[in-house]
Amino acid sequence: MQMSMSSQSVNHVYQLIQMFFYEEEDMKNFVLPLLALSHLYSVPSLKRVCTHFLERGGLTKENVIDVLQLARNCDAPRLSLICLRMVVKDFKSVSSTEGWKVMKHANRSLEQELVESVIEEDSRKDEKLRKLEEKKVYLQLYEAMEALLHICKDGCRTIGPCDKALKGSQVACNFPACKGLETLVRHFSNCKTRVPGGCIHCKRMWQLLELHSRMCDEPDFCKVPLCRHFKEKMKQQTKKDEAKWRLLVSKVIAAKNSLGPFSLAQRSIAIATP
Ligand SMILES: [Zn+2]
Ligand SMILES: [Zn+2]
Ligand SMILES: [Zn+2]
Structure with a gap:
């Protein structure tokens, strides 16, 4: 469900962001709830800020599973694809995180989907x-x-047609x-x-x-x-x-x-x- 916000409210949200999240560290801590809110209240510009932040270095092996689920719920396909690639690439580390364990209990079908993606990628690499x-x-x-043609036509080192003068191993x-x-x-x-x-x-x-x-x-x-x-x-x-x-x-x-x-x-x- 999405709700619309008046332009005045949007401005308020921005002011809040500027007040609270001017440090990268703050953004790191609040980017997930902010992304959820931006989707819930239909604030595309804020959503863009959040997805950009995550796509450009904000993803870690600890948060990638949460971000993936959120990205799917918030209709952020590029972010969700980037998450999926990260999971497949670094499956061993990602599957040992707390986020993975929680997801495994709560969302079995996602777990299965991700494992299948990893298997598919492995067999693609093998192939x-x-x-x-x-x-x-x-x-x-x-x-x-x-080489066979070259030996039979020109001769090389110690073998070749009898009408050719061979030059031993100097050539x-x-x-x-x-x-x-x-x-x-x-x-x-x-x-x-x-x-x-x-x-x-x-x-x-x-x-x-x-x-x-x-x-x-x-x-x-x-x-x-x-x-x-x-x-x-x-x-x-x-x-x-x-x-x-x-x-x-x-x-x-x-x-x-x-x-x-x-x-x-x-x-x-x-x-x-x-
Ligand atoms: Zn021939
Ligand atoms: Zn040769
Ligand atoms: Zn033999």
Whole structure:
């Protein structure tokens, strides 16, 4: 229920405020009853003063639950949203306050709503983290694809096409995955492990070669080993395999596109160049 106040009464309220609440400390102590009164007597300017005070530093973990309830009762949506954010952000401290305990007994549905908001926020954060981790894996695969092309086309350090003069380890390489791939290729050509499909490292190499082939647009001119072989093999693949690889390729391309117009190698060149 709201009551209207005459302009004379409003002036009186202001005079009172000026008399009693000119110190910030006073405002701190009386801002909640003042907010309730400003709503009850429909004094928007006073309500604004109170909500501004609370929104700009007047909230504490001790008063936030009371303010949240008051803000909802007094139709102050922005203040109530700020309170809600504070509860979610600092739930551990807020839920150990006296205000929380009182609210828990008096307003079970609010308690439940707040706990649900915290759970929701946590799972949003987990999901974001999971997506970031996933993106990192696809970016690493993209780096490996770039390094593989670079090694097979130009050669780097100790490996490369036989028509290229290799410069050993003196060259600074701008492909972040190049060193790791060099080790993997060396292992692949010398591995003596006799297990079906090869050892774990060899399997990795097979996967990288196949992924390259799946992403390669010019198998007829491509210098990556087995590129055409995999293109041929693809013709007999099962629907399930096709879907699996298509999904992988699309994720790697999406991770690459999220980098913007420059590839990883171009980026590291840009970073290395003063
Ligand atoms: Zn390299
Ligand atoms: Zn091996
Ligand atoms: Zn190729």
